[in-house]
Amino acid sequence: EVQLVQSGAEVKKPGESLKISCKGSRYTFTNHWIGWVRQMPGKGLEWMGIIYPADSETRYSPSFQGQVTISADKSISTAYLQWNSLKASDTAIYYCARHFSYFDLWGRGTLVTVSS
Amino acid sequence: QSVVTQPPSASGTPGQRVTISCSGSSSNIGSNAVSWYQHLPGTTPKLLFYSNDQRPSGVPDRFSGSKSGTSASLAISGLQSEDEADYYCAVWDDSLHGPVFGGGTKLTVL
Numbered sequence: 140e141v142q143l144v145q146s147g148a149e150v151k152k153p154g155e156s157l158k159i160s161c162k163g164s165r166y167t168f169t170n171h172w173i174g175w176v177r178q179m180p181g182k183g184l185e186w187m188g189i190i191y192p193a194d195s196e197t198r199y200s201p202s203f204q205g206q207v208t209i210s211a212d213k214s215i216s217t218a219y220l221q222w223n224s225l226k227a228s229d230t231a232i233y234y235c236a237r238h239f240s241y242f243d244l245w246g247r248g249t250l251v252t253v254s255s
Numbered sequence: 256q257s258v259v260t261q262p263p264s265a266s267g268t269p270g271q272r273v274t275i276s277c278s279g280s281s282s283n284i285g286s287n288a289v290s291w292y293q294h295l296p297g298t299t300p301k302l303l304f305y306s307n308d309q310r311p312s313g314v315p316d317r318f319s320g321s322k323s324g325t326s327a328s329l330a331i332s333g334l335q336s337e338d339e340a341d342y343y344c345a346v347w348d349d350s351l352h353g354p355v356f357g358g359g360t361k362l363t364v365l
Binding site for chain 2: 174176182183185186187188198199200201234236238239240242243245246247248
């Protein structure tokens with residue numbers, strides 16, 4: 140089955156770092172952009188950024204530029220979303236999704252909880 | 256505040272037809288294709304339409320999508336209780352060089 144498998148839920152303290160992952164399977168991972176989408180509690184979907192795994196070209200939403208780092212390792216068909224210093228306001232569900240002028244395949248989401 | 260605007264809520268009774276709008280500008284809807292997603296709490300967003308009005312297999316034909324100028328619409332006819340969900344439009348924005356989501360519309364089936 141074609142799918143994106145995301146890493147499990149995380150509970151972190153403010154100031155800690157975190158890297159979550161999104162692994163593509165049963166399709167050519169390098170042929171499609173992968174996007175990251177945030178959903179804060181009770182809020183809507185927000186596009187954070189996208190990466191093209193073939194060459195790691197990355198684009199960020201202005202709202203997230205400098206706040207997170209998106210990367211990919213095409214050898215293991217995996218994209219990453221990384222924070223250097225988490226804040227309580229980073230508490231959210233983070234989805235990865237394959238982008239082909241639209242998001243046609245979604246991961247199940249990673250819940251990140253940041254609390255002291 | 257998204258650059259693409261949706262009404263925060265919509266409602267209808269079973270069997271009715273409801274329409275959800277998505278308003279943008281020349282840098283997004285006016286020049287690029289719109290997609291729509293259905294999101295039920297605790298689940299993964301589901302693609303309802305791509306390229307404005309193309310329905311993936313498995314999406315009931317009660318759902319329809321359209322675009323005109325800088326606006327797009329999602330219509331649901333024969334409303335069912337299972338349609339109660341959040342609905343989002345999304346479109347590439349040439350100024351942002353990336354996709355943007357509308358703010359989402361919470362559909363309530365009364």
